[in-house]
Amino acid sequence: MSQARKKAKIAIYWLGACGGCDSAIVDLGGSLLELAEKVEIVLWPAVLDFKYDRIRSLADNELALTIMSGCVRNSEHREMAELLRAKSRLVLACGACACFGGTPGLANLRQKGDIVSWVYGDAPTVVNPEGERPQPTCRVNGAELRLPAFYDHVHALHQVIEVDYYLPGCPPPVDLLLGAISALLSGKLPHRGSTLAPQKPLCDSCPRAASKPARLEIRTIHRCHEVEVDPTDCFLAKGVICLGPATRGGCGGTCLAANTPCRGCFGPVEGVRDAGARFLSSLAALIAPEDDEKLRELLEAIADPAGYGCRFTQPVSILGEQSCADDNEEE
Ligand code: SF4
Numbered sequence: 358m359s360q361a362r363k364k365a366k367i368a369i370y371w372l373g374a375c376g377g378c379d380s381a382i383v384d385l386g387g388s389l390l391e392l393a394e395k396v397e398i399v400l401w402p403a404v405l406d407f408k409y410d411r412i413r414s415l416a417d418n419e420l421a422l423t424i425m426s427g428c429v430r431n432s433e434h435r436e437m438a439e440l441l442r443a444k445s446r447l448v449l450a451c452g453a454c455a456c457f458g459g460t461p462g463l464a465n466l467r468q469k470g471d472i473v474s475w476v477y478g479d480a481p482t483v484v485n486p487e488g489e490r491p492q493p494t495c496r497v498n499g500a501e502l503r504l505p506a507f508y509d510h511v512h513a514l515h516q517v518i519e520v521d522y523y524l525p526g527c528p529p530p531v532d533l534l535l536g537a538i539s540a541l542l543s544g545k546l547p548h549r550g551s552t553l554a555p556q557k558p559l560c561d562s563c564p565r566a567a568s569k570p571a572r573l574e575i576r577t578i579h580r581c582h583e584v585e586v587d588p589t590d591c592f593l594a595k596g597v598i599c600l601g602p603a604t605r606g607g608c609g610g611t612c613l614a615a616n617t618p619c620r621g622c623f624g625p626v627e628g629v630r631d632a633g634a635r636f637l638s639s640l641a642a643l644i645a646p647e648d649d650e651k652l653r654e655l656l657e658a659i660a661d662p663a664g665y666g667c668r669f670t671q672p673v674s675i676l677g678e679q680s681c682a683d684d685n686e687e688e
Pocket residue numbers: 373374375376377378379426427451452453454455459460526527528529
């Protein structure tokens with residue numbers, strides 16, 4: 358048997374993804390080259406041209422690991438997720454989209470028909486005088502062409518297949534990514550279903566936390582472009598919504614370092630079912646209006662509560678979670 362055939366086989370695959378998680382893997386740099394020496398990468402569409410038939414020809418469980426990024430939005434995503442699950446001993450949900458549905462999940466706040474109408478008709482940049490819409494099947498020169506069916510909802514990966522481990526972030530930071538891949542390939546694993554990131558909330562490691570008063574009361578709310586917050590000040594203490602108290606730490610505080618509040622891409626801390634609901638309830642406890650009129654002003658200043666609370670997690674939110682089985686593939 359050749360040396361190459363003895364190497365552990367791995368796949369890296371994107372579903373409904375922007376490619377940022379693949380870029381994070383490329384950012385492993387020298388460590389990626391070392392990894393490539395030790396394993397055989399049999400699928401990585403973002404970087405290398407492999408054919409799906411190669412994956413179909415593998416035995417079940419032949420892949421040591423599949424790293425899957427992106428959400429499940431159409432029938433091709435589901436088909437590939439199920440195929441790779443069958444061929445893999447371990448599946449890592451990589452990035453906020455795979456773990457929670459991610460920013461594409463905000464589309465669940467709209468009806469599928471409204472999204473299609475906007476993208477193919479109503480958006481001011483669209484030129485489509487015939488009102489063409491993509492169809493799951495069509496005939497071109499006598500041949501039948503198929504497009505993936507667009508689902509009614511966006512789904513996180515575990516809502517479609519079994520997931521062994523989770524690595525959140527948008528994208529996941531390189532240090533956690535390298536640690537996760539090394540642990541998964543070496544077999545030094547925490548219990549199945551674990552999130553391979555710290556368990557404590559971001560506030561616990563935030564350098565701005567020192568400026569957060571012990572008893573925080575919010576009397577005004579600003580959007581982050583409306584005020585300039587000193588780089589050492591806690592955003593919440595200045596009335597700028599920051600999801601640090603309800604979000605798992607481990608991101609390295611990249612947004613905070615750029616003077617931008619946390620938006621929650623690491624998802625909820627351990628044991629919390631719904632990051633958005635947790636944040637909104639804790640925010641409600643901190644709001645200290647002087648009277649009903651001030652309370653109304655404060656609530657109206659939160660321009661997009663669902664967008665703030667569920668920016669990365671709507672598909673797994675207790676508010677409107679949808680089963681993939683409910684999706685209609687026929688339209
Ligand atoms: S988690 Fe972020 S970086 Fe990764 S695919 Fe989704 S949007 Fe892109």
